[in-house]
Amino acid sequence: MTPFTTVTGVAAALPTPNIDTDVIMPKQFLKRIDRAGLAIGAFHDLRFDTDGQTRPDFVLNRAPYNQAKFLICGDNFGCGSSREYAVWGLQQLGIRAIIAPSISGIFFGNCEKNGLLAITLPPGDVDLLMAHADTPRTALMTIDLDAQTITAGPLRIGFDIPAARKALLLSGADHIQQTLDRAATITEFEAKQAATRHWLWARG
Amino acid sequence: MPRTLYEKLVDQHVVATIDDSHVLLYVDFHVMNEYTSPQAFAGLHSAHRPVRRPRAHLAVVDHVNPTRPITDLSQIEDAGGRLQIETLSANCARHGIQLFDLFDPRQGIEHVVVPENGFAWPGMVIACGDSHTTTYGAFGALAFGIGTSEIEHVLATQTLVYKVLKPMQVRIDGALPTGTSAKDIVMAFVERVGAAGASGFAVEFTGTTIDALSVEARMTLCNMAVEAGARAALIAPDQKVFDDLAGRPQAPKGAALADALRDWQDLRSDPDAAFARVVEIDTRAIAPLVTWGTSPDQSAPITARIPAPQGAGDQRALDYMGLDAGQPLDSIAIDRAFIGSCTNARIEDLRRAAAILDGRTVADGVTAIVVPGSKQVRAMAEAEGLDAIFKAAGFDWRGAGCSMCLAMNDDVAASGERCASSTNRNFEGRQGRGARTHLMSPEMVAAAAVTGTLTDVRTLMKATP
Numbered sequence: 001m002t003p004f005t006t007v008t009g010v011a012a013a014l015p016t017p018n019i020d021t022d023v024i025m026p027k028q029f030l031k032r033i034d035r036a037g038l039a040i041g042a043f044h045d046l047r048f049d050t051d052g053q054t055r056p057d058f059v060l061n062r063a064p065y066n067q068a069k070f071l072i073c074g075d076n077f078g079c080g081s082s083r084e085y086a087v088w089g090l091q092q093l094g095i096r097a098i099i100a101p102s103i104s105g106i107f108f109g110n111c112e113k114n115g116l117l118a119i120t121l122p123p124g125d126v127d128l129l130m131a132h133a134d135t136p137r138t139a140l141m142t143i144d145l146d147a148q149t150i151t152a153g154p155l156r157i158g159f160d161i162p163a164a165r166k167a168l169l170l171s172g173a174d175h176i177q178q179t180l181d182r183a184a185t186i187t188e189f190e191a192k193q194a195a196t197r198h199w200l201w202a203r204g
Numbered sequence: 205m206p207r208t209l210y211e212k213l214v215d216q217h218v219v220a221t222i223d224d225s226h227v228l229l230y231v232d233f234h235v236m237n238e239y240t241s242p243q244a245f246a247g248l249h250s251a252h253r254p255v256r257r258p259r260a261h262l263a264v265v266d267h268v269n270p271t272r273p274i275t276d277l278s279q280i281e282d283a284g285g286r287l288q289i290e291t292l293s294a295n296c297a298r299h300g301i302q303l304f305d306l307f308d309p310r311q312g313i314e315h316v317v318v319p320e321n322g323f324a325w326p327g328m329v330i331a332c333g334d335s336h337t338t339t340y341g342a343f344g345a346l347a348f349g350i351g352t353s354e355i356e357h358v359l360a361t362q363t364l365v366y367k368v369l370k371p372m373q374v375r376i377d378g379a380l381p382t383g384t385s386a387k388d389i390v391m392a393f394v395e396r397v398g399a400a401g402a403s404g405f406a407v408e409f410t411g412t413t414i415d416a417l418s419v420e421a422r423m424t425l426c427n428m429a430v431e432a433g434a435r436a437a438l439i440a441p442d443q444k445v446f447d448d449l450a451g452r453p454q455a456p457k458g459a460a461l462a463d464a465l466r467d468w469q470d471l472r473s474d475p476d477a478a479f480a481r482v483v484e485i486d487t488r489a490i491a492p493l494v495t496w497g498t499s500p501d502q503s504a505p506i507t508a509r510i511p512a513p514q515g516a517g518d519q520r521a522l523d524y525m526g527l528d529a530g531q532p533l534d535s536i537a538i539d540r541a542f543i544g545s546c547t548n549a550r551i552e553d554l555r556r557a558a559a560i561l562d563g564r565t566v567a568d569g570v571t572a573i574v575v576p577g578s579k580q581v582r583a584m585a586e587a588e589g590l591d592a593i594f595k596a597a598g599f600d601w602r603g604a605g606c607s608m609c610l611a612m613n614d615d616v617a618a619s620g621e622r623c624a625s626s627t628n629r630n631f632e633g634r635q636g637r638g639a640r641t642h643l644m645s646p647e648m649v650a651a652a653a654v655t656g657t658l659t660d661v662r663t664l665m666k667a668t669p
């Protein structure tokens with residue numbers, strides 16, 4: 001996956017709480033066996049009307065937010081369905097990071113696995129960033145993952161991230177290979193479980 | 205040190221500790237469907253990795269298939285959906301993974317099929333690329349939804365990098381009032397704590413109400429706990445669960461079962477175990493609930509009026525739903541009625557709905573369909589004559605699948621249409637672009653179908669048809 005180090009770009013505010021993955025990636029874009037061609041699906045019904053025309057009332061359709069790399073979101077962003085298509089679509093739309101007071105569990109994990117940086121901040125900090133994003137003149141921000149900072153003009157906000165996840169995002173390393181490097185430990189666990197809870201191995 | 209049930213289940217499955225908040229967790233059983241797994245297999249293939257333990261997986265076709273009868277995949281008009289079904293079949297054949305394909309008599313919604321065939325046992329960790337995997341918590345299994353990258357991770361390693369949650373106890377005591385069921389309990393819980401209220405928590409449901417619930421009702425409860433953000437929902441397994449499992453095809457048998465039963469006795473929270481949060485719900489306050497908005501926590505008793513909006517989110521929801529604050533909920537006319545989904549399409553759900561429909565007919569102008577949770581549920585309902593009741597009432601009696609719960613197949617509501625639905629999500633566009641969903645129990649859907657308006661099911665329980 002693409003490493004995340006330092007990224008500068010426009011931030012767009014999506015203050016509505018509980019934006020779910022059905023809204024982020026509607027059902028008609030889920031009928032595929034690859035990860036491609038999903039940019040058109042991202043926020044589709046918010047971006048386009050039923051005739052396929054661009055809706056000027058949606059923030060990501062307006063300059064400079066049509067170039068947004070960051071989304072400053074309301075509570076519980078990404079709730080609902082587990083569909084990873086939502087994350088792939090956001091990335092294909094050019095989004096590199098999501099910042100919200102809370103981000104739904106499965107969506108958060110999906111972001112992490114694809115190198116989309118998901119940051120949770122106290123509501124007061126999110127409000128500050130949203131105020132900056134709301135004004136085109138101050139919407140440009142920089143996220144430095146190594147320093148764990150978000151900078152927007154004079155505003156500088158720190159964020160927490162567990163060391164293991166940070167390392168994975170910085171390097172863009174293969175998360176499956178990291179676990180396969182522990183294969184011997186997994187085998188050991190399996191042997192122990194097969195001895196102590198043998199019924200779990202009745203199916204093989 | 206006393207531990208909660210959740211902590212015991214995690215402890216039993218820790219392969220390695222990663223950091224303060226993450227462990228490498230062993231996955232005993234993994235379930236896949238046709239729409240979230242293709243890219244996981246593709247990733248596995250491009251990295252030339254084998255499936256570590258093929259017998260620990262099950263695949264089921266459920267999300268994209270039509271619910272009208274077909275005899276061959278070529279009859280599926282939707283090329284993308286057909287390709288996903290064919291791809292699942294090819295991937296399972298390649299890796300020796302068990303598949304319930306569209307024409308298997310055991311096919312149905314994954315979260316109905318898995319318990320009904322006895323795949324979900326107490327003490328297991330079960331993962332699946334679907335958020336409603338929390339369903340299996342009804343058996344005392346730690347079960348949760350994962351994304352496609354994590355599916356690939358489970359296929360390759362039989363483990364997941366897992367963020368350990370905080371335990372939350374939800375205590376519910378007392379008898380369930382007439383006309384209410386597990387759906388109303390879980391909707392009351394979601395309304396109480398909010399759509400993100402259990403985010404970061406593993407919920408354990410306890411109390412005399414839970415003890416009295418059937419295993420199927422417990423599945424409804426655990427299934428929809430995810431709508432409060434819970435990544436896990438649990439109920440300590442009891443004799444009801446052990447009895448339910450006994451005799452199911454994939455359940456342990458003989459000496460293995462005897463040993464398992466001894467082990468499962470310990471699957472309960474210790475008396476002094478500490479929960480990070482405790483929520484108490486009094487069943488006397490539970491009434492038949494319906495949602496009025498576009499988030500599952502936006503619900504109210506059917507006897508109430510739509511509450512005044514608390515902020516921009518509520519107003520946006522009312523605008524989408526075409527409703528006004530102050531409007532009585534039981535004045536809202538519907539266009540469609542849908543009984544189905546992994547939340548409410550098991551045999552007990554169909555029985556309760558049929559009891560309301562018996563001797564009544566669907567109101568003029570309402571399109572009503574019932575989609576049994578599995579082919580086995582469908583066959584059972586037909587053996588009991590429930591299909592005749594649904595059909596006589598004017599419901600379309602369909603084949604098994606997810607259907608109009610998320611409308612990935614051709615069961616879609618049109619823009620502006622209002623649907624009384626026994627499903628789990630009332631999100632914008634969920635049942636079709638512009639479609640308006642009201643969540644409720646299957647018996648409440650039946651009541652709405654016959655009156656043409658959201659209706660207090662209790663009024664029909666008293667009246668003679």
